[in-house]
Amino acid sequence: MRIVLPLALAAALLAPTLAAAQTADSEPLPPRSLDLSFQEPYFGLYDRAALQRGYQVYKEVCSACHSLNRIAFHDLGAPGGPGFSEAQVKALAAAAKVPAEPNDKGETYNSSGERITRPGIPADAMPAPFANVEAARAANNGAAPPDLSVIVKAREGGANYVYSILTGFGQKPPPGFKVLAGKYYNPYFAGRNISMPPPLTDGAVTYSDGTKAAIDQEAKDVVTFLSWAAEPKMEERKQLGFEVVAFLVLLSALLYLSYRRVWRDKH
Amino acid sequence: MSGNSTYQPKTGLTRWLDSRLPILRLAHDTMTTFPTPRNLNVWYTFGAILTFFLAVQIVTGIVLAMHFLPSAVLTNGGTSSVAFDSVESIMRDVNYGWLLRYMHANGASMFFLAVYIHMFRGLYYGSSKAPREILWILGVLIYVVMVATAFFGYVLPWGQMSFWAATVITNLFSALDQVVPHMGGAHAPGIGTMIAQWLWGGFAVGDATLNRFFSLHYLLPFVIAGLVGLHIWALHVPGNNNPLGIDVQGPQDTVPFHPYYTVKDGFYLCLFVIIYAFLVFFHPDFVGNPDNYTPANPLVTPPHIVPEWYLLPFYAMLRSIPQKLFGVLVLFGALATLLFVPWLDTSRVRSMRFRPMMKQFFWVFVADCILLGYLGSQEPQAVWHLGGIDVPLLWPARIGTLYYFVFFFVVMPFLPLIETPLERPKSIAEAVLGTAQPQAAE
Numbered sequence: 001m002r003i004v005l006p007l008a009l010a011a012a013l014l015a016p017t018l019a020a021a022q023t024a025d026s027e028p029l030p031p032r033s034l035d036l037s038f039q040e041p042y043f044g045l046y047d048r049a050a051l052q053r054g055y056q057v058y059k060e061v062c063s064a065c066h067s068l069n070r071i072a073f074h075d076l077g078a079p080g081g082p083g084f085s086e087a088q089v090k091a092l093a094a095a096a097k098v099p100a101e102p103n104d105k106g107e108t109y110n111s112s113g114e115r116i117t118r119p120g121i122p123a124d125a126m127p128a129p130f131a132n133v134e135a136a137r138a139a140n141n142g143a144a145p146p147d148l149s150v151i152v153k154a155r156e157g158g159a160n161y162v163y164s165i166l167t168g169f170g171q172k173p174p175p176g177f178k179v180l181a182g183k184y185y186n187p188y189f190a191g192r193n194i195s196m197p198p199p200l201t202d203g204a205v206t207y208s209d210g211t212k213a214a215i216d217q218e219a220k221d222v223v224t225f226l227s228w229a230a231e232p233k234m235e236e237r238k239q240l241g242f243e244v245v246a247f248l249v250l251l252s253a254l255l256y257l258s259y260r261r262v263w264r265d266k267h
Numbered sequence: 268m269s270g271n272s273t274y275q276p277k278t279g280l281t282r283w284l285d286s287r288l289p290i291l292r293l294a295h296d297t298m299t300t301f302p303t304p305r306n307l308n309v310w311y312t313f314g315a316i317l318t319f320f321l322a323v324q325i326v327t328g329i330v331l332a333m334h335f336l337p338s339a340v341l342t343n344g345g346t347s348s349v350a351f352d353s354v355e356s357i358m359r360d361v362n363y364g365w366l367l368r369y370m371h372a373n374g375a376s377m378f379f380l381a382v383y384i385h386m387f388r389g390l391y392y393g394s395s396k397a398p399r400e401i402l403w404i405l406g407v408l409i410y411v412v413m414v415a416t417a418f419f420g421y422v423l424p425w426g427q428m429s430f431w432a433a434t435v436i437t438n439l440f441s442a443l444d445q446v447v448p449h450m451g452g453a454h455a456p457g458i459g460t461m462i463a464q465w466l467w468g469g470f471a472v473g474d475a476t477l478n479r480f481f482s483l484h485y486l487l488p489f490v491i492a493g494l495v496g497l498h499i500w501a502l503h504v505p506g507n508n509n510p511l512g513i514d515v516q517g518p519q520d521t522v523p524f525h526p527y528y529t530v531k532d533g534f535y536l537c538l539f540v541i542i543y544a545f546l547v548f549f550h551p552d553f554v555g556n557p558d559n560y561t562p563a564n565p566l567v568t569p570p571h572i573v574p575e576w577y578l579l580p581f582y583a584m585l586r587s588i589p590q591k592l593f594g595v596l597v598l599f600g601a602l603a604t605l606l607f608v609p610w611l612d613t614s615r616v617r618s619m620r621f622r623p624m625m626k627q628f629f630w631v632f633v634a635d636c637i638l639l640g641y642l643g644s645q646e647p648q649a650v651w652h653l654g655g656i657d658v659p660l661l662w663p664a665r666i667g668t669l670y671y672f673v674f675f676f677v678v679m680p681f682l683p684l685i686e687t688p689l690e691r692p693k694s695i696a697e698a699v700l701g702t703a704q705p706q707a708a709e
Contacts (some may be wrong), residue, residue, distance in 0.1 A: 041550060069346075149355070154560035156557050233358070233359070241544065245541060252541065255533050255534040
């Protein structure tokens with residue numbers, strides 16, 4: 001009888017280590033680990049400059065195919081975000097063309113069948129590159145580019161995964177691996193055949209703060225930006241969390257002392 | 268709620284109230300002077316912790332419901348839905364909406380963690396045995412309604428895992444097609460399919476399903492609150508069991524609930540809430556599935572559909588049975604079995620502290636539940652490589668499922684025939700004040 005418990009516990013503890021994943025050529029590699037400031041779970045905040053550069057990468061590269069529906073221009077100036085000034089936010093919004101509301105004749109399309117647009121205002125969401133998912137699919141070889149608003153939270157591995165995908169192109173497939181027509185080899189993607197062409201190149205953007213725009217830098221910047229887009233209240237959350245935990249620890253100490261005092265003659 | 272009341276109204280107003288609605292007397296008798304065994308340990312603080320989490324879930328849930336829109340209508344050019352958008356809007360636009368949602372989502376996990384500890388504690392100390400059978404059964408009913416509430420709640424954000432969990436669980440009923448393949452006419456659907464369609468409000472999980480699940484998700488917590496009222500009532504008639512499992516014999520064995528247990532429960536509640544705060548503020552998506560941040564898409568099945576962690580052991584049982592109807596029966600049988608525990612355990616000794624053999628079977632049972640939980644989280648075709656031998660996880664899941672039922676239907680009723688219990692102390696006071704420690708003291 002005495003042996004049953006230790007054996008059962010040992011089995012329960014060993015189980016995860018024994019369950020080695022099967023490796024095949026089409027199995028994705030585990031994502032590469034980043035060490036960006038915001039990834040530290042307790043005090044890590046976003047790097048403001050990286051957020052601004054990341055927005056530039058999104059706008060000049062990603063936004064050609066990917067929407068960012070849940071982010072409005074004024075979010076770019078909100079606390080805990082990229083920290084653009086009010087004037088900058090207005091200018092960024094005004095430079096964007098957003099679908100216009102019906103004009104005084106009730107039209108949303110002009111005589112040549114094009115969607116009527118107007119300059120954006122800070123309350124506008126980022127305009128999407130395609131009108132609907134069917135249009136997105138038709139323009140992209142059958143694979144609709146996903147919205148990027150919560151992409152970092154929607155993928156196992158989060159920021160590390162998105163970074164690994166962005167920097168995982170250009171590797172030689174293992175011998176015998178079949179890269180499908182119209183697809184690209186990316187060892188971090190499930191099945192390793194990805195529909196997205198390599199999006200980043202050295203010098204794809206020109207950073208105004210003088211940072212050298214290598215692929216790795218662009219990927220880190222845009223991953224920082226997309227992490228913020230997925231979790232825009234992260235800084236508020238961590239700061240409030242510190243205060244709440246500090247309060248609870250103090251309260252626990254007081255409750256413990258009360259507990260000892262109330263019970264001192266009962267044990 | 269029972270026994271002699273010691274409440275003495277002191278003012279004119281409280282005397283007036285006491286002769287009309289003795290609600291202050293009720294509060295006084297149940298929360299202040301209630302005689303409570305003096306030897307309750309940390310595992311007995313989870314009742315208070317569970318009450319706290321029920322309140323947290325109801326309060327955060329009511330505010331979330333003010334902002335949530337239960338509609339599966341597509342938005343953003345067909346890539347999202349009104350429900351998914353409203354959850355993201357809560358996270359971004361509602362003041363402290365992120366806090367409410369993370370408290371609610373992680374609060375469910377803490378609620379289940381606490382209820383499992385509470386249930387294992389009840390099993391270990393024999394708290395279901397006479398005269399507390401109804402107390403135990405009410406607890407099982409609370410747990411079952413909690414499971415249903417959590418399931419409905421998980422569907423609401425209308426992410427991929429929401430949609431597919433709803434599809435998998437409601438489809439369990441279609442197993443009943445094997446019982447009645449055609450309801451009226453050779454071309455009519457089976458009874459299981461009819462039940463599933465009735466639950467869906469259509470021919471698949473969709474907008475109507477989301478709406479009714481929201482309605483039920485809002486309703487059931489109040490059913491739980493009512494059952495909790497009965498559970499506490501049923502507790503206050505026989506009084507608390509205790510780690511020795513022996514009856515209270517007199518005032519020397521008890522202390523008043525307040526301040527002794529209010530302060531003890533308060534302290535341990537605070538420690539538990541610190542763990543909760545770490546999840547909410549620093550690891551808010553730790554218990555979540557990333558797939559649920561992808562809007563529901565009926566055309567794309569996720570490669571790996573899993574329920575939330577607290578339902579994984581039952582999921583492992585379901586998947587370990589190849590025959591669908593039998594698997595569903597095993598799943599629901601595992602829950603229903605709990606109702607009969609007061610009569611399955613035939614030992615006259617309540618506490619496993621004095622049951623040297625049962626104690627070991629109990630800890631194997633705990634390990635079995637954890638193992639089943641782990642197996643439920645793995646891919647269905649997963650394999651263990653044990654020194655060159657490939658063991659499909661199906662087999663440990665089957666053995667784990669078998670042990671679950673063996674524990675209740677073989678060990679519990681028949682072990683007392685061969686087990687010699689240790690000698691129990693004569694009274695709680697004697698044990699606590701140290702004149703005679705139990706031999707197997709932990």
